[in-house]
Amino acid sequence: MAAVRLSNADAGGPVEVHVGDTVSLLLPEPPTTxxxxxxxxxxxxxxxxxxxxxxxxxxxxxxxxRRLAVEVTTAGRHELVAELARPWENAARSRLDFVLAAGAAESAAGR
Structure with a gap:
């Protein structure tokens, strides 16, 4: 299975993945705010x-x-949402939507 790396530049558009892939998302996070x-x-x-x-x-x-890593467990369209917010506030400062278009797992020979 493949390792797919995403950043904030990948937000919005669909990213093609397969069942069994690991998707890693890396986003900047200001620590003192x-x-x-x-x-x-x-x-x-x-x-x-x-x-x-x-x-x-x-x-x-x-x-x-902040690094999030997820495994794709089922085929279909999956919307992963990231919100930058303070824990004590309801409203997010910013929001990023990542659309993962997951197909069936490919065989090792098919990659």
Whole structure:
């Protein structure tokens, strides 16, 4: 199965994937503002990893990134939503929609 990497530039348009693929999404996350990414993961995707990366000792306030990795478990159209928001606020500062068009799993010979 394939590893597919996405960034904020991939938001909006459909991305073709297959059942069994792992999709990783990496988004910038400002650590000292209280804003974090929250996910709306549809049925058909299974969360494997949700972590902050890029934190360095001795570099307070340095921008980090949030990494989400999901496995595609069923075929179909899956809309993964990322919202940058503060946990204590209802409204999101920004929203990104990622559309995954998942086909049936391909055999190793078919890739």
């Amino acid at each position: 209280g804003f974090t990414w929250r996910w709306h993961v549809p049925v058909g995707l299974r969360v494997l990893v949700d972590e902050r990366v890029g934190m360095s000792p001795g570099a307070p306030g340095r921008e980090t990134q």
